[in-house]
Structure formats: C-alpha cells, structure tokens
Amino acid sequence: MQRFGQVIRLKPGVLESYRRYHARIWPEVARKITECNIRNYSIYHKDGCLYAYFEYVGKDFDADMVRMGEDPKTQEWWAIMKPMQDPLATRAEGEWWASMEEVFHQD
Numbered sequence: 565m566q567r568f569g570q571v572i573r574l575k576p577g578v579l580e581s582y583r584r585y586h587a588r589i590w591p592e593v594a595r596k597i598t599e600c601n602i603r604n605y606s607i608y609h610k611d612g613c614l615y616a617y618f619e620y621v622g623k624d625f626d627a628d629m630v631r632m633g634e635d636p637k638t639q640e641w642w643a644i645m646k647p648m649q650d651p652l653a654t655r656a657e658g659e660w661w662a663s664m665e666e667v668f669h670q671d
Contacts, residue, residue, distance in 0.1 A: 565603075566619065567618075569665075571613055571615050572652065574609070604619045646660070
C-alpha cells in the first residue's frame with residue numbers, strides 16, 4: 565500500500581458548491597475510484613486549499629490513473645470540478661493536484 569497526499573487551491577466563492585457535489589458523489593465516480601485501487605480517500609479544506617489523502621493498493625498506479633482518466637463519467641465529473649480549482653504553480657509537469665511529500669507517518 566502506498567500513501568498519497570495532494571494539494572490544490574479552490575477558486576474564491578466555490579467552496580459550498582464543491583462541498584455539495586462531494587456530499588453526493590456520483591456512484592459511478594465512487595465506483596471508478598475503488599476499481600482503480602484507491603482506498604481511504606479523504607479531502608480536507610483549510611483557507612482556500614484542498615488537501616487530499618488516499619491509499620493506493622494496486623500494482624501499477626500510473627496505469628490505474630490512466631484507466632480512471634479514460635472513464636467517461638469521471639471525465640464529466642472532472643469537467644465540473646476543474647473550473648472550481650486553481651492548481652499550484654509549483655506542481656510537477658502533468659499534475660493537476662500537486663503531490664505532497666510525506667515527512668512523517670505513524671501507524
């Protein structure tokens with residue numbers, strides 16, 4: 565299992581809409597997340613930033629992320645979410661949510 569942390573900003577004025585969508589995540593999107601070996605997925609908000617944490621239990625993260633990205637319902641979801649988000653300028657090339665470095669973990 566691999567742990568991942570990611571961060572992105574929200575555009576001003578969209579937090580309540582973002583919350584409403586995530587309170588009623590589309591079942592097809594939730595299923596695709598699980599099918600792509602993502603577990604224990606959480607998104608937190610603080611001061612206009614979103615922080616995501618999830619655990620990956622598969623064998624090929626990149627292939628699973630391609631599979632998720634090719635899913636039509638996920639693409640539809642992202643088309644709604646992306647305009648609400650403001651990615652960090654310091655993210656790696658090809659990233660939307662910026663990956664964070666884990667500096668401490670305790671089970």
